[in-house]
Amino acid sequence: MKTKFTLITALVLMNLGFSQEVVNDSIAIKEKALKEQKQQLKEEKEREKKIEKLEKEKEAAEKERKKAEKEASKAEKELKKRKKADDNIKSIHNKIDKKRKDIEQHKKKLAKLEKKEKLSPEEQIKWNEKILKKEEQLKDLEKDLSKAEKKRRKL
Secondary structure, eight states: OHHHHHHHHHHHHHHHHHHHHHHHHHHHHHHHHHHHHHHHHHHHHHHHHHHHHHHHHHHHHHHHHHHHHHHHHHHHHHHHHHHHHHHHHHHHHHHHHHHHHHHHHHHHHHHHHHHHTOOOHHHHHHHHHHHHHHHHHHHHHHHHHHHHHHHHHHO
């Protein structure tokens, strides 16, 4: 009986001894799994932070691009306004030149007709009125030119 008892005790102790190692091994495995999970969570958080950072950078770049487009558009509009003002000034200059030539031609024609004495006093008055009217139009064009130049300087 002593041998049986000793044998049973030895078996129980051995069982306990081995079971302790298994418990220690399972704890170590669980700890290792926990560490791996923590590491994975940490890596996942780092990836998310990197993604957020990249998204913020992308948004900032998009904002800068839009701002640059807006400034380019504004500059383009300013150029169009200046070009339009320059074209307007050129157009008025051309009109003034034409009007001066027209006045000059009318004066020459009037002088020619006066030399030949083919004008009645009424016709001479009409010719003078035409010339005066054209001179008034010339003054109006010159006023328009000064306004257009003033507007161009503001741009």
